[in-house]
Amino acid sequence: MNENIIEVSGLTKRFGDLVAVNDVAFTVTAGEIFAFLGPNGAGKSTTIKMLTTLLLPTKGKILIDGHDPVSDQDAVRRSFGIVFQDPSLDDELTAYENMEFHAILYKVSPAQRAKKIEGLMKFVELWDRKDGLVKTFSGGMKRRLEIARGLLHDPRIFFLDEPTLGLDPQTRNHIWSYLNDLSKKDGVTVFFTTHYMEEAEKIAARVAIIDHGRIVACDSPAGLKSKTKTSTLEEAFLNLTGHEIRDEEATGADRMRQHRQMWARR
Amino acid sequence: MTTIYILWLRQLKRFFRSRSRVLGSVAQPLLFLIALGFGFGPIYQRAGRGNFMEFLAPGIISMTILFSSVFNGIEIIWDRQFGFLKETLVAPVSRMGIMLGRTAGGATVSLLQALLVFVLSMAVGFRPASWGNLPLALVFMVLIAVLFTAMGTAIASLLEDFQGFQVIMNFLVQPLFFLSGALFPLEGLPKALGIVARVDLLSYGVDGLRATLAGISYFGLGTDLVVLMLASLVVLAVGSYLFSKIQI
Ligand SMILES: Nc1ncnc2c1ncn2[C@@H]1O[C@H](COP(=O)(O)OP(=O)(O)OP(=O)(O)O)[C@@H](O)[C@H]1O
Ligand SMILES: [Mg+2]
Numbered sequence: 001m002n003e004n005i006i007e008v009s010g011l012t013k014r015f016g017d018l019v020a021v022n023d024v025a026f027t028v029t030a031g032e033i034f035a036f037l038g039p040n041g042a043g044k045s046t047t048i049k050m051l052t053t054l055l056l057p058t059k060g061k062i063l064i065d066g067h068d069p070v071s072d073q074d075a076v077r078r079s080f081g082i083v084f085q086d087p088s089l090d091d092e093l094t095a096y097e098n099m100e101f102h103a104i105l106y107k108v109s110p111a112q113r114a115k116k117i118e119g120l121m122k123f124v125e126l127w128d129r130k131d132g133l134v135k136t137f138s139g140g141m142k143r144r145l146e147i148a149r150g151l152l153h154d155p156r157i158f159f160l161d162e163p164t165l166g167l168d169p170q171t172r173n174h175i176w177s178y179l180n181d182l183s184k185k186d187g188v189t190v191f192f193t194t195h196y197m198e199e200a201e202k203i204a205a206r207v208a209i210i211d212h213g214r215i216v217a218c219d220s221p222a223g224l225k226s227k228t229k230t231s232t233l234e235e236a237f238l239n240l241t242g243h244e245i246r247d248e249e250a251t252g253a254d255r256m257r258q259h260r261q262m263w264a265r266r
Numbered sequence: 267m268t269t270i271y272i273l274w275l276r277q278l279k280r281f282f283r284s285r286s287r288v289l290g291s292v293a294q295p296l297l298f299l300i301a302l303g304f305g306f307g308p309i310y311q312r313a314g315r316g317n318f319m320e321f322l323a324p325g326i327i328s329m330t331i332l333f334s335s336v337f338n339g340i341e342i343i344w345d346r347q348f349g350f351l352k353e354t355l356v357a358p359v360s361r362m363g364i365m366l367g368r369t370a371g372g373a374t375v376s377l378l379q380a381l382l383v384f385v386l387s388m389a390v391g392f393r394p395a396s397w398g399n400l401p402l403a404l405v406f407m408v409l410i411a412v413l414f415t416a417m418g419t420a421i422a423s424l425l426e427d428f429q430g431f432q433v434i435m436n437f438l439v440q441p442l443f444f445l446s447g448a449l450f451p452l453e454g455l456p457k458a459l460g461i462v463a464r465v466d467l468l469s470y471g472v473d474g475l476r477a478t479l480a481g482i483s484y485f486g487l488g489t490d491l492v493v494l495m496l497a498s499l500v501v502l503a504v505g506s507y508l509f510s511k512i513q514i
Contacts, residue, residue, distance in 0.1 A: 052356055054514045077358035088349035092280045104272045105357040133283075 005030040005157060005189050006051065011060035013046050020046045022213035024060070031187040033180070035194065035204035037237060039246045043213040044193045045085050048161050052082055065156055081155035083146045083163045091135035095126055095145050098134060099152060106153035120148035123178065139166045147175060158182070160192040164199065176203050201233035211241045269363035270370060277338065277371025295330045295383045299323065299390055302449065315451070321482060323392040324475040325448030330383045331376045331410045332468055336439050338372030339418015343425055352514055361510035369419055369502065373411035380407050395481040403478035409494040410471035413501055420505035423512055448472045452484045467497050
């Protein structure tokens with residue numbers, strides 16, 4: 001009944017000597033809200049890039065909606081929408097033109113195009129700014145526009161890499177409640193990363209925690225809390241990943257040390 | 267097809283919205299036309315070669331297309347840095363379509379600039395030898411534009427950031443221009459320079475344009491056409507391949 005819409009096994013990505021993603025495996029069921037959490041540099045964005053055909057895995061198997069992102073890129077690309085960690089709008093175009101560009105690229109039928117663009121832009125409250133150049137938008141407005149754009153072609157899976165970074169609480173609540181609806185009503189699978197633990201705790205059915213490229217836990221927020229005997233997801237997260245601050249430019253030796261400490265803690 | 271169209275349209279919109287780019291792109295060619303055209307004109311005339319402006323204008327139009335095309339191709343680096351490239355790369359369309367659309371857009375933009383420079387060159391005294399050859403001249407402009415936009419795209423596919431940009435400008439684009447015969451006749455050059463000019467693909471564009479606009483040709487129209495068409499196809503193929511291999 002509940003099919004796995006994302007299946008990942010043995011997924012590994014090396015950049016030279018650095019193993020950014022190390023033998024990762026997890027599944028996400030269709031319609032689920034799934035949080036992918038981890039400290040800076042843990043390998044979250046790298047994993048998302050491999051799931052979304054932007055990066056070839058070094059090793060491992062991925063199935064997105066039944067298709068392999070390595071061999072069947074177009075089928076995979078049709079199945080998801082994405083909000084990247086970094087901005088990805090064309091600043092020199094207007095908000096509406098950015099939406100239109102996306103709609104045409106994804107072959108949204110001309111009959112539906114205008115209606116859908118209007119609907120989504122009204123939802124993110126940018127309709128009155130539709131003819132404004134994106135370069136005149138604030139960070140939050142750009143983020144909202146990217147979210148609207150990612151949903152334009154009715155994706156089955158929505159990837160969001162730190163979608164709420166830099167947004168005010170009002171907008172964050174607004175967006176999460178919409179994503180929640182999307183998952184509950186339309187069965188869209190939501191796969192997101194965030195550094196705001198309370199967001200994940202509130203909205204995600206399941207949480208995977210990745211650290212140094214490895215998944216250290218994958219469970220419901222309640223399950224993680226009881227396993228670590230903590231009362232909030234944030235505490236559980238710190239318990240699982242440790243308190244040291246991650247330096248993304250850490251040397252190989254530092255990384256080894258961190259690894260060792262992690263093993264020692266167990 | 268719609269992919270190519272929408273990417274083409276985007277390039278045009280971006281161009282028309284940036285007035286400084288329109289102006290900047292014709293300021294340098296105009297300066298060259300005036301300084302070199304009027305500066306060297308008398309010497310050229312005394313050497314018994316006729317009107318220098320007639321010789322120079324096709325060279326400067328080629329220069330305009332070269333610089334603008336390579337730049338438009340290399341703009342992909344900007345898209346990569348500002349993130350927009352990702353938006354196109356995850357779309358369910360072929361990378362080939364994206365590459366062709368970008369190339370068509372970039373080439374159109376540089377063609378527009380070339381036409382502007384053509385009009386300006388007429389303002390400073392240039393007259394085409396025969397108006398009937400204008401369509402063929404246009405064909406050459408398109409070929410030069412496509413060739414070098416595709417080259418810029420191919421190069422940009424290999425570069426991660428802006429750092430390589432200056433190197434490309436200094437070690438590829440400038441030599442392509444200065445050694446192409448855009449500014450001087452290819453007859454009677456020192457042997458080494460003559461060989462370099464023959465290897466330089468822009469030489470054939472300059473020659474073709476000069477043949478059609480001024481009735482002066484060194485390689486012959488047929489050679490110019492064939493070389494430019496073959497080179498465009500090869501560079502487009504290589505560019506599409508490199509573009510399809512981009513990972514982010
Ligand atoms: N193209 C690349 N080349 C080399 N190393 C890379 C590349 N991309 C990522 N890395 C490295 O891989 C590791 C994982 O990076 P990634 O961006 O996936 O982390 P993240 O979990 O998304 O972190 P953040 O929370 O800071 O966004 C980091 O150490 C990063 O420096
Ligand atoms: Mg990241």
